[in-house]
Amino acid sequence: xxxxxxxxxxxxxxxxxxxxxxxxxxxxxxxxxxxxxxxxxxxxxxxxxxxxxxxxxxxxxxxxxxxxxxxxxxxxxxxxxxxxxxxxxxxxxxxxxxxxxxxxxxxxxxxxxxxxxxxxxxxxxxxxxxxxxxxxxxxxxxxxxxxxxxxxxxxxxxxxxxxxxxxxxxxxxxxxxxxxxxxxxxxxxxxxxxxxxxxxxxxxxxxxxxxxxxxxxxxxxxxxxxxxxxxxxxxxxxxxxxxxxxxxxxxxxxxx
Numbered sequence: 130x131x132x133x134x135x136x137x138x139x140x141x142x143x144x145x146x147x148x149x150x151x152x153x154x155x156x157x158x159x160x161x162x163x164x165x166x167x168x169x170x171x172x173x174x175x176x177x178x179x180x181x182x183x184x185x186x187x188x189x190x191x192x193x194x195x196x197x198x199x200x201x202x203x204x205x206x207x208x209x210x211x212x213x214x215x216x217x218x219x220x221x222x223x224x225x226x227x228x229x230x231x232x233x234x235x236x237x238x239x240x241x242x243x244x245x246x247x248x249x250x251x252x253x254x255x256x257x258x259x260x261x262x263x264x265x266x267x268x269x270x271x272x273x274x275x276x277x278x279x280x281x282x283x284x285x286x287x288x289x290x291x292x293x294x295x296x297x298x299x300x301x302x303x304x305x306x307x308x309x310x311x312x313x314x315x316x317x318x319x320x321x322x323x324x325x326x327x328x329x330x331x332x333x334x335x336x337x338x339x340x341x342x343x344x345x346x347x348x349x350x351x352x353x354x355x356x357x358x359x360x361x362x363x364x365x366x367x368x369x370x371x372x373x374x375x376x377x378x379x380x381x382x383x384x385x
Contacts, residue, residue, distance in 0.1 A: 158204055165256055166207070166239075167199035169249040171288070171319065177245065178202035203243060210238050229271070232258060236272050237280070246284030246382065248272070248322050277329075283380040285326030290373060292316060292323070293358070293366045303360050304349070311344040313357045324348050324356050330376075331362050337372055341365060 170178060175198075176186040182201045190198050214235070239257075240248055248269065249257075255265035273281060296316055303312035318324060327346040334341060343359040365372065 158207065160200075162257065163200045163203050164196065165249075165253050166203040166243055167196065169244050169247060169253060169320070170199060170203075171245060171247050173291070174245040174247075175199070180205040206243050210235075210242060213238070232268055233272055233275065236268065237276065240272075240276075240280060246280060247288075247320070248281055250321055278380065279383060281322075282326060282329055283382045285323060286330055286376060286380055287382075288323060289327050289330050290366055292318065293363055299355060304357060306344055306357070306359075309344050311359055313344070313346075313359045314363055315349055316356050316358060318354050318356045321348055321351075321354060327356060327358060327362075330366075331359070333376060334362060334365055334372070337375065338365065338369075 175190065175195075178199055179186065180202045182205075183198050186198075236254075236258075240246060251262050251266045251269055254260070254269055255262045258265060258268065260268065293316070298314040299317055300315050303314055305312060324346055331343060331345050334343070341361060343361040343365075346356055346358045346362070349355040349357040
């Protein structure tokens with residue numbers, strides 16, 4: 130009588146051991162990356178930087194507590210944006226055609242959801258995107274060319290108005306323009322890009338009030354981020370509320 134053959138399990142092939150390797154979970158953000166993001170959040174927006182670890186804002190923050198509060202917000206937001214990016218891409222809703230388009234899209238998300246419509250200086254963008262300063266400057270230029278009127282300028286316009294109406298000039302008396310016969314006040318600005326916004330604002334004032342004569346703002350001191358602004362422009366910003374309302378209606382902050 131024949132003995133039935135018993136089936137034996139085939140020996141595991143040598144690569145099957147790799148199937149059970151879990152996805153790494155120990156990847157953390159570098160401290161300086163989170164700090165760079167946090168430092169570019171405007172002070173007036175700190176009350177909105179809530180996170181699961183810090184669900185409420187209890188007044189102005191200083192020192193280490195400020196860093197922890199903002200760092201936790203940035204870390205949580207970056208994780209949410211990474212999830213948004215992947216889901217949008219795999220659903221075909223974010224058709225990233227080139228690496229450049231991907232960089233611009235990411236910068237758009239950072240500007241809206243982390244920096245509250247603020248665009249950092251080129252040095253910080255170079256570190257975040259792992260680029261040279263020159264390439265970071267080109268990325269910022271492309272981004273500004275595409276989104277200036279719809280994303281950056283509407284918020285920057287309001288920040289210039291807020292700065293002039295709530296801050297005192299660095300010096301009590303106006304300073305002479307180095308090349309023209311014009312006087313201007315010196316203001317401390319949080320970022321050099323606000324000088325660009327101030328220049329655009331003066332251009333808009335010229336368009337709306339062609340009889341007003343004023344020189345364009347400029348970066349008076351690069352090291353200290355001091356901006357020179359014509360006394361005529363300062364006067365219009367402080368006194369002409371009708372023009373302010375007209376500009377705010379023209380450049381609305383996008384909801385999404």
